[in-house]
Amino acid sequence: MVCFRHKANAQFTFTTNNGAITITGYTGSGGTVVIPDTTNGLPVTTIGDSAFQFCTNLTSITIGNNVTTIGKSAFGGCQGLTNLLIGNSVTTIGDTAFSVCWALNNITLPNSVTNIGFGTFGSCFSVTNITIGTNVTSIGDEAFVECFDLTSVTIPNGVTNLGFDEFIDCYSLTNVMIPNTVINIEQGAFESSGLTGIVIPNSVTNIGDYAFQFCSSLISATIGTNVTSIGFQAFYYCSSLTSITIPDSVTSIHAQEFVGCTSLTNIIIGKGVTSTEADAFQAAPNLTSVTIDSSIVNEEFEECYNLASLTIGNNVTSIGQEAFYNCTNLTSITIPNSVTNIGNYAFQSCNSLTNITIGNSITSIGFEAFAYNPSLNGVYFQGNAPSADSSAFFSDNNVTVYYLPGTTGWDSTFGGYPTALWLLPNPLILNNEPSFGVQTNAFGFIISWATNISVVVEACTNLADPVWQPVQTNTLTGGSSYFSDSQWTNYPGRYYRLRSP
Numbered sequence: 001m002v003c004f005r006h007k008a009n010a011q012f013t014f015t016t017n018n019g020a021i022t023i024t025g026y027t028g029s030g031g032t033v034v035i036p037d038t039t040n041g042l043p044v045t046t047i048g049d050s051a052f053q054f055c056t057n058l059t060s061i062t063i064g065n066n067v068t069t070i071g072k073s074a075f076g077g078c079q080g081l082t083n084l085l086i087g088n089s090v091t092t093i094g095d096t097a098f099s100v101c102w103a104l105n106n107i108t109l110p111n112s113v114t115n116i117g118f119g120t121f122g123s124c125f126s127v128t129n130i131t132i133g134t135n136v137t138s139i140g141d142e143a144f145v146e147c148f149d150l151t152s153v154t155i156p157n158g159v160t161n162l163g164f165d166e167f168i169d170c171y172s173l174t175n176v177m178i179p180n181t182v183i184n185i186e187q188g189a190f191e192s193s194g195l196t197g198i199v200i201p202n203s204v205t206n207i208g209d210y211a212f213q214f215c216s217s218l219i220s221a222t223i224g225t226n227v228t229s230i231g232f233q234a235f236y237y238c239s240s241l242t243s244i245t246i247p248d249s250v251t252s253i254h255a256q257e258f259v260g261c262t263s264l265t266n267i268i269i270g271k272g273v274t275s276t277e278a279d280a281f282q283a284a285p286n287l288t289s290v291t292i293d294s295s296i297v298n299e300e301f302e303e304c305y306n307l308a309s310l311t312i313g314n315n316v317t318s319i320g321q322e323a324f325y326n327c328t329n330l331t332s333i334t335i336p337n338s339v340t341n342i343g344n345y346a347f348q349s350c351n352s353l354t355n356i357t358i359g360n361s362i363t364s365i366g367f368e369a370f371a372y373n374p375s376l377n378g379v380y381f382q383g384n385a386p387s388a389d390s391s392a393f394f395s396d397n398n399v400t401v402y403y404l405p406g407t408t409g410w411d412s413t414f415g416g417y418p419t420a421l422w423l424l425p426n427p428l429i430l431n432n433e434p435s436f437g438v439q440t441n442a443f444g445f446i447i448s449w450a451t452n453i454s455v456v457v458e459a460c461t462n463l464a465d466p467v468w469q470p471v472q473t474n475t476l477t478g479g480s481s482y483f484s485d486s487q488w489t490n491y492p493g494r495y496y497r498l499r500s501p
Helices: none
Strands: 002-006 010-017 020-026 031-035 042-047 058-063 083-085 106-108 129-131 152-154 175-177 197-199 220-222 243-246 266-269 289-292 309-312 332-335 355-358 378-381 400-403 417-421 428-430 437-439 442-448 454-460 469-475 480-485 495-499
Touching (some): 129 152, 220 243
Parallel strands (some): 031 058, 106 129, 152 175, 243 266, 289 309, 332 355, 400 417
Antiparallel strands (some): 002 010, 437 442
16 A cells, blocks of 8 residues: 655555556545546546545545546545535446535536446435436436435436435425436335426336325326336325326336325326226325226225216226225216126215216126215116125115116115116117127117107118118117117128117
8 A cells, every 4th residue: 555645735545556546545634635637657547445434524525537436435424525526537436425425515427427326425415406417327226315405406318217215305306307218216216305396208117116205395297108017105195296197008006106195186097007006095185086997996095085076987897895985075976888896885985976877797796885875866777787785775775776678687676775767868779788789690789768669770881971771660668679680691881870760
């Protein structure tokens, strides 16, 4: 090991290897220190691991232009360091290289830097601005953790991963520009930061667990169209978030995703979601509107007391247990033909619910699925009678169950409550019956209409330029009639419609 002196009485220890110098230690008195380009005629290329660690009297560091590597913890714990100038040849900054530099307030990384290590600037409490060079491709986990005063960061193109707890507890960080090269936002990347808005670019495919948890100032979040997974509690207690659209690319939403989002009023969930865990949107008290086009799981919107508008899309096949339990502001529900089962307690205690329309594919209704809804007066089934627990409408004392003429399995009561024919304003073709479609030597379907009048079936062969011709007049005895077209094989394609005589 060799010692040398430089101006301002700064004293270094160093080693020489292959004609280049690595600084290994510092024994000076602090203040302003300049790392020279050369010494003893040799270039200074490396600042070694822990070389200046805990030199609390350092106030200013200038790193020479021949230095390419700053080692692990090289300046860690230099709590008096306020000014940092990094030379334009540095490519790698090691793990925790400047961590716990409490007084450092401005960081500019030259374009030569390609790699920022783990915890590099962690707990630099006073840093307000970080300029990251345009050639950085790798930023380690926790690189900027607890930079309490940091307000703005622009992440350069080329970075593909925002690591574990990258900006966690950056309470003043209100603005981050994420480039379209990033494909992964890892666990806790922006947890407890001061973000007010975030745009997640289309390049991102994964948002990790806790990624934006406790971002209490986050008002808007735009999720890119290639995100496939949103992690556990990713937006947990983002109490200022007002609306969210989950794109069709997302296939999974994990548990407690938006729990505690007390300002959330509107949610749109794309049709690509195939897996949603329980409690994803539980207890969002100001949620008023939900549009969902994916299967709905247990307790998903439980206790969303102000939910008044619910649109269930045609890709939903199942509504799980307690999915909308105690959504006391819902007044009307339409369940589409795609849904086959409704789980236990799914709409229990929706006190304002007055009417429900249920599509033609329902096969089962669970225990107390619609129980304790005192305002419910009409449930309208478009298909055959499903299997239903006897408690499905328990304590709904004013309800009548309506069914279409021509559907099957109905009795004078359903689930212990009276049934009645559903008086439709217009005739309807029942397209979910076994008798619908091609039969022996004919094409047929049931016509349903509860007014017991005649209905004319018309047909055409070209919907682009239709010429409708009457095929048959049917009298709807008991509100329904079966139509059969034995001539359908004489046409390359045939379309049907109904009208009054």
